Amino acid sequence: MATDTSTTTEVGSYFISNYPPFSQWSKDQVPAAIDALANPPKDTRPLGLYIHIPFCRKRCKFCYFRVYIQQNAKTIEEYVQALIAENKILSEQAGVSGRKLKFVYFGGGTPSYLSSKQLLSLRERMSEYVTWDEAEEVTFECEPGTLSLDKVKTLKDIGVTRVSLGIENFDDTILEANGRAHLSPEVLKAYEWIQDVGFPQVNIDLIAGMIGESDENWAKCVAKARELNPDNITIYQMELPHNTIISKEIKELGITSPIADWPTKRRWVSEAMDTLAEAGYKPSSGNELVKDLETDKFVYRDNLFRGSDLLATGVSSFGHFQGVHYQNLDQIEDYMSTVQNGELPINRAMVPTSHQILIREFVLQLKEGHIDAADFRQKFGVDVLDEFSVPLANQQKAGYLTVEGDQINLTRRGLLQADSLLPEYFEEQHRAVRYT
Numbered sequence: 001m002a003t004d005t006s007t008t009t010e011v012g013s014y015f016i017s018n019y020p021p022f023s024q025w026s027k028d029q030v031p032a033a034i035d036a037l038a039n040p041p042k043d044t045r046p047l048g049l050y051i052h053i054p055f056c057r058k059r060c061k062f063c064y065f066r067v068y069i070q071q072n073a074k075t076i077e078e079y080v081q082a083l084i085a086e087n088k089i090l091s092e093q094a095g096v097s098g099r100k101l102k103f104v105y106f107g108g109g110t111p112s113y114l115s116s117k118q119l120l121s122l123r124e125r126m127s128e129y130v131t132w133d134e135a136e137e138v139t140f141e142c143e144p145g146t147l148s149l150d151k152v153k154t155l156k157d158i159g160v161t162r163v164s165l166g167i168e169n170f171d172d173t174i175l176e177a178n179g180r181a182h183l184s185p186e187v188l189k190a191y192e193w194i195q196d197v198g199f200p201q202v203n204i205d206l207i208a209g210m211i212g213e214s215d216e217n218w219a220k221c222v223a224k225a226r227e228l229n230p231d232n233i234t235i236y237q238m239e240l241p242h243n244t245i246i247s248k249e250i251k252e253l254g255i256t257s258p259i260a261d262w263p264t265k266r267r268w269v270s271e272a273m274d275t276l277a278e279a280g281y282k283p284s285s286g287n288e289l290v291k292d293l294e295t296d297k298f299v300y301r302d303n304l305f306r307g308s309d310l311l312a313t314g315v316s317s318f319g320h321f322q323g324v325h326y327q328n329l330d331q332i333e334d335y336m337s338t339v340q341n342g343e344l345p346i347n348r349a350m351v352p353t354s355h356q357i358l359i360r361e362f363v364l365q366l367k368e369g370h371i372d373a374a375d376f377r378q379k380f381g382v383d384v385l386d387e388f389s390v391p392l393a394n395q396q397k398a399g400y401l402t403v404e405g406d407q408i409n410l411t412r413r414g415l416l417q418a419d420s421l422l423p424e425y426f427e428e429q430h431r432a433v434r435y436t
Helices: 027-037 073-091 116-126 151-156 171-177 184-197 213-228 247-253 262-277 301-305 332-339 352-368 373-378 389-397 414-417 418-425
Strands: 047-053 103-108 137-142 162-168 201-208 231-237 289-290 309-313 318-321 324-328 344-349 370-372 400-405 409-411
Touching: 027 318, 027 324, 027 344, 047 301, 073 116, 073 309, 073 332, 116 151, 116 418, 137 301, 151 201, 184 201, 201 213, 201 262, 201 318, 201 409, 213 262, 262 289, 262 414, 289 309, 309 324, 324 400, 352 370, 352 373, 352 418, 389 400, 389 418, 409 414
Parallel strands: 047 103, 047 309, 103 137, 137 162, 162 201, 201 231
Antiparallel strands: 231 289, 309 318, 318 324, 324 344, 370 409, 400 409
16 A cells, blocks of 8 residues: 555555455345345435446546446446346345435546436436435536537436536646546636536646646646636546556556656645635545535535445446445447346455454544544444554554544644555455455
8 A cells, every 4th residue: 555655656456445445245145136136224324325327538548447338328228227227126025116306426437428408307217216405415427528508407407416526627738647538628618618607616626747747837727726626626646547548558568657656746735725715725535625514514424434225227337225236238239238137237246244344434534634533432432542542553653644532633644644544444354355
């Protein structure tokens, strides 16, 4: 993992989004996921829905998601039909039937690759089985070059409340070098349309450490983000999971990693935090900055980190339902044929122990920079100050966090590399395994 002793950005996964590691999930536990969906709810935990749209104009060189480029309208329609069929199957499960959605997330790929007509059709046909009319948040990821004023209006019409615009960088040379499909003029047009239409929450994404990044250009990017003045700004530090184009080139061609080293990326993010703080932004996690910690909530993240149920729909998507982790089939043909046959398209799953669920929520919430031990005592009946006393002491001594009473707070240094700290809280058998 990426600690202060690791400087070069080499091939590997660093961003922690679940526990136990995905590499430990298996086909053997798929029946447990099916049973979890089939059984009535055991409690009143919130329910969310993830909808994966796997289509893109281009595959970015750093992308590790299941995506398909330049697909025609026929393929997209067949996929939308499969999404409808999957949601029908899910709506009939005893664990889902009658429950209202609190949050919805359209991820990708590029959800905005779909046309306005396709989005309206998806919403209309899906509403027979599931509706997000009363959801607290509906997030929709957008690639700037796929938007038009009409499509942005359509997003408002189908109930989107939070638009996330994947800008990544404002420099065209850097965007092209990293395989992005859009250029800066498309960013500015898209952002103007989003502002004109108006949404309760607008988020933009930047990535520190893309191929070709420099101190001067990064400062310009942060200044431009500040000028746009969105509600939320997410800043990722570029990493190299195993199945990206860049990773394959490093492994197969023996080239040197073209990505900035970790100390440089952390410095850039820290500089961004300082610059954006002058405009009133505050960290809500190691990756996200918001104007108002009370009102600028990311409902999807907050619920995901606290064990809410999340229905996974679409090829290769990840879910968590009644204590069971699961992932859908990761080939589009297999996914579509399975759901059209009336079957749940689950490919692998894992039933975490109660201790593993505790670890999962602890490490994910630590990414937010603050933990109140009293919350965990109340929910799990476990004192995390005792349970994790060794890693907490180690990381406090190293200057990554402070512990005062029940309050655990990451320092700036810890916040900038939160993911690298988390494996120390894992069970021993999971600390050295491949994450994905």
